[in-house]
Amino acid sequence: MTKTLTYYAPASLEEALDRLSQLGTDATVLAGGQDVVPRMNQGQLSPTNIIDLKALKNLVGTETANGAIVIRALSTHRTIERSEAIQNWCGLLADAASQIGGGIQVRNRGTIGGAVCAGSPAYDFLPCLVALDAEFRLLSSVGERRLPASEFFRDVGKTALRPDEILTEITVPKLSPDTGFSYQKLKFSDGCYSIASAACTVKLNLNESFAAARLALGGVAPVPIRLRQVEAMVGGARVTEKLLGEVAAATEQAVTNPITDVQADGEYRRAMAGVMAKRALTSAFERARHKGKGERT
Numbered sequence: 001m002t003k004t005l006t007y008y009a010p011a012s013l014e015e016a017l018d019r020l021s022q023l024g025t026d027a028t029v030l031a032g033g034q035d036v037v038p039r040m041n042q043g044q045l046s047p048t049n050i051i052d053l054k055a056l057k058n059l060v061g062t063e064t065a066n067g068a069i070v071i072r073a074l075s076t077h078r079t080i081e082r083s084e085a086i087q088n089w090c091g092l093l094a095d096a097a098s099q100i101g102g103g104i105q106v107r108n109r110g111t112i113g114g115a116v117c118a119g120s121p122a123y124d125f126l127p128c129l130v131a132l133d134a135e136f137r138l139l140s141s142v143g144e145r146r147l148p149a150s151e152f153f154r155d156v157g158k159t160a161l162r163p164d165e166i167l168t169e170i171t172v173p174k175l176s177p178d179t180g181f182s183y184q185k186l187k188f189s190d191g192c193y194s195i196a197s198a199a200c201t202v203k204l205n206l207n208e209s210f211a212a213a214r215l216a217l218g219g220v221a222p223v224p225i226r227l228r229q230v231e232a233m234v235g236g237a238r239v240t241e242k243l244l245g246e247v248a249a250a251t252e253q254a255v256t257n258p259i260t261d262v263q264a265d266g267e268y269r270r271a272m273a274g275v276m277a278k279r280a281l282t283s284a285f286e287r288a289r290h291k292g293k294g295e296r297t
Contacts (some may be wrong), residue, residue, distance in 0.1 A: 006049045013146030017141040024163045031114030071170045073113025088175040092181040096124040119159045122193035131199040134172045138165045153223040180288025184280040194219035196272035200280035209238045222270040248274035
């Protein structure tokens, strides 16, 4: 028997929230379609009702407010990659957006909100948002919640988003102009998902030791991993081969529940996590160092 699919295209956020409140777990929200549609085609998802948000233009775009960048959930990867405000104040996200696989077509259609709510460990924005201490605004017909990115991701494909909620915006604190950043990832080809990735920001002291560092992993475990022990390890230290080796080793130890799938087994992912963290920290250091010397990057 063929399953009936009902399609809704609300004209306003209020209408979308009302519809979602009525349907609850029987509804699938569609943003850019780069996660939902392939899963439907592969038979992994068979929704009864789809709520398509494409008409909600008030969920598109970015703005600066109170020392932060506010990114609305339907902003595409390409918008984030090319946004002057994000490039100037949160370059890590622009760096990650430029590396999203699948080509320009995927980056023109996929949205940051859709990627976040899919909760896939392989998606590039997730470790960046955790490293940046981003905050998510979750709206329902009865009110709103705000959650830090570190508390949002629960397991592979599972998040803290409730059935009656829509992610409407992501707030990211501005990085200072002297902050270095880097997003590094390992994948077999442009169309492949990430096997291991690392997102990093650093600030340096005048002697080029680390004043502060933030580092998170993606692709290697069911949820992004914030490497707070590694961050503490590098504080006050200068870049040496010994330090980078210790960073790689500590990163590998932090991956206690690695993913094994058709692309790579868990042990390989754990080893590559250390490599990616080392590369991200080194690259972020070099960018911060050049900024400290007044060079353009």
